[in-house]
Amino acid sequence: LPLPPGPRRLPILGNALDVPTKDIPGAFRAMSEKYGDVVYLDVVGQPMILLGSHEAATDLLEKRSANYSDRTPSPMVEIAGFSWALTLQGYGPWWRRHRRAIHQFFNPNAILGYAPSQRLEAHRFALRLLDTPGDFLHHIRHFFGSSIMRISYGIEVDEDPVDYLTMAEDTLAIFSSVFVPGKFLVETFPVLRFVPAWMPGAQFKRDGKEWVKTVYKLVELPWKCTMDAVNRGVAPPSMASGLMENIAGLSAKEAAQEEEVARNATAVAYAGGADTTLSTVQTFFLAMASYPEVQAKAQAELDAVVGPSRLPEYSDQDSLPYINALVKELLRWRSVVPTGVPHRSIEDDEYKGYFIPKGSIVIPNIWAYSRDPTIYPDPETFMPERWLKDGRLNPDVRDSETIAFGYGRRSCPGKHFAMSSLYMIVSTVLHMLSIKAPTDPEGKPIPLSGRMTQGVIAYPEPFECVIEPRSSAAEALIRATAVEF
Ligand code: HEM
Numbered sequence: 484l485p486l487p488p489g490p491r492r493l494p495i496l497g498n499a500l501d502v503p504t505k506d507i508p509g510a511f512r513a514m515s516e517k518y519g520d521v522v523y524l525d526v527v528g529q530p531m532i533l534l535g536s537h538e539a540a541t542d543l544l545e546k547r548s549a550n551y552s553d554r555t556p557s558p559m560v561e562i563a564g565f566s567w568a569l570t571l572q573g574y575g576p577w578w579r580r581h582r583r584a585i586h587q588f589f590n591p592n593a594i595l596g597y598a599p600s601q602r603l604e605a606h607r608f609a610l611r612l613l614d615t616p617g618d619f620l621h622h623i624r625h626f627f628g629s630s631i632m633r634i635s636y637g638i639e640v641d642e643d644p645v646d647y648l649t650m651a652e653d654t655l656a657i658f659s660s661v662f663v664p665g666k667f668l669v670e671t672f673p674v675l676r677f678v679p680a681w682m683p684g685a686q687f688k689r690d691g692k693e694w695v696k697t698v699y700k701l702v703e704l705p706w707k708c709t710m711d712a713v714n715r716g717v718a719p720p721s722m723a724s725g726l727m728e729n730i731a732g733l734s735a736k737e738a739a740q741e742e743e744v745a746r747n748a749t750a751v752a753y754a755g756g757a758d759t760t761l762s763t764v765q766t767f768f769l770a771m772a773s774y775p776e777v778q779a780k781a782q783a784e785l786d787a788v789v790g791p792s793r794l795p796e797y798s799d800q801d802s803l804p805y806i807n808a809l810v811k812e813l814l815r816w817r818s819v820v821p822t823g824v825p826h827r828s829i830e831d832d833e834y835k836g837y838f839i840p841k842g843s844i845v846i847p848n849i850w851a852y853s854r855d856p857t858i859y860p861d862p863e864t865f866m867p868e869r870w871l872k873d874g875r876l877n878p879d880v881r882d883s884e885t886i887a888f889g890y891g892r893r894s895c896p897g898k899h900f901a902m903s904s905l906y907m908i909v910s911t912v913l914h915m916l917s918i919k920a921p922t923d924p925e926g927k928p929i930p931l932s933g934r935m936t937q938g939v940i941a942y943p944e945p946f947e948c949v950i951e952p953r954s955s956a957a958e959a960l961i962r963a964t965a966v967e968f
Pocket residue numbers: 569570571582585589751752753755756757759760763819820823824825826887888889890891892893894895896897898900901
């Protein structure tokens with residue numbers, strides 16, 4: 484069978500020079516438009532398959548998940564200190580044990596138990612926005628980091644002298660900048676990992692030493708803190724303390740392994756959860772400041788369903804179709820993980836008459852699927868209406884959740900938690916506050932660029948907006964409700 488079509492390959496280098504380094508999702512989309520749904524690239528002998536449509540991604544990564552759920556072993560995983568992160572682990576029993584540990588605490592039933600904490604954090608968040616609206620980007624980071632820290636480790640970041648939030652931020656910044664496909668030559672030529680750190684061109688090794696220190700602080704410090712609390716019998720319920728309960732009765736060797744899984748899985752839930760959802764919350768502020776008419780419609784729905792005397796609850800969610808549509812549109816409009824986390828095939832395969840060699844890196848272009856104009860007309864416009872029909876969510880529109888969270892057995896295990904957090908934040912903030920673009924000296928709104936950063940995880944580039952209470956009654960309600968603060 485022939486290989487899938489793709490750009491002409493050079494001797495030895497293959498398509499190494501065709502792999503984009505800037506605007507990766509856009510450049511990949513251009514290749515898919517030129518060569519078709521399945522594109523083949525050879526990066527110095529490493530086969531790479533670019534999937535141009537959601538259908539192709541579903542066919543391979545979802546329906547043939549048993550063959551397409553591996554990850555590419557990269558020397559950078561070890562060099563940058565990420566061997567513990569299940570996101571980058573190969574498919575197999577070790578990965579499965581980590582995945583099971585996360586599932587135990589982030590399955591749809593388990594997350595019901597986090598509702599009170601998520602609600603409280605949303606109220607505190609609204610209060611912070613009221614008091615210091617100019618710091619909204621900081622508040623978003625703080626809000627999400629503190630709620631996931633409580634769930635993962637039972638640690639209250641406001642009461643703890645250690646700056647865990649900065650630790651997670653630094654770790655994710657390293658992750659996001661390092662794991663861009665093709666960024667480091669050592670990935671293409673693994674033998675370079677043996678180059679001594681002092682040699683010219685081995686900057687990655689010098690950086691790696693610093694990265695490892697930062698990354699391991701995140702894995703070790705909160706874990707140690709929670710284990711101290713467990714040993715003293717004062718640990719509040721959390722994923723870390725809950726997983727340690729599984730260890731009772733195991734042999735010493737098994738217990739040590741299980742503790743490693745528990746430590747790693749908790750760290751990945753914290754690190755993976757804190758920054759991704761945060762990007763979508765930033766997108767929410769960007770969208771509301773850019774589309775005042777959408778904001779007005781969402782607030783009219785909240786006024787009608789929730790009313791002025793209380794804050795939104797989870798029990799209101801089914802009666803708030805416009806809010807649910809708005810959350811789906813956030814995931815579609817700005818992709819948090821634009822080219823997903825690449826999968827790898829385990830065995831040779833055949834698809835649409837083409838040969839897919841084993842060991843291929845397989846890339847879903849989440850960003851491109853989310854703006855397919857045949858599914859989402861006028862894709863650059865933020866339009867919650869596209870998800871609705873006769874005042875209800877339209878099940879015939881391809882759900883952005885099936886794209887944004889990845890595919891098959893590697894799809895995001897934090898999806899349900901992310902969705903329920905987003906609902907609570909969006910509904911609470913819109914019920915209480917108004918978000919506007921900043922204005923120029925003549926009072927005209929200054930358009931926001933809406934650009935995203937580049938990297939594995941994408942965030943809106945820093946922007947300003949004006950946040951005010953919707954009314955004095957709304958302000959009084961937040962102040963009265965967030966009393967625990
Ligand atoms: C809006 C929020 C989020 C988005 C858009 C998102 C997106 C993604 C995507 C695209 C992947 C790769 C899936 C694939 O390989 O096909 C992924 C993996 C992952 N996510 Fe999320 N995620 C979000 C929130 C979270 C949260 C809250 C957690 C916390 C538990 C989390 C934990 C993980 C983990 C551990 C993986 C690796 C799974 C594996 O390799 O088996 N994510 N996520």
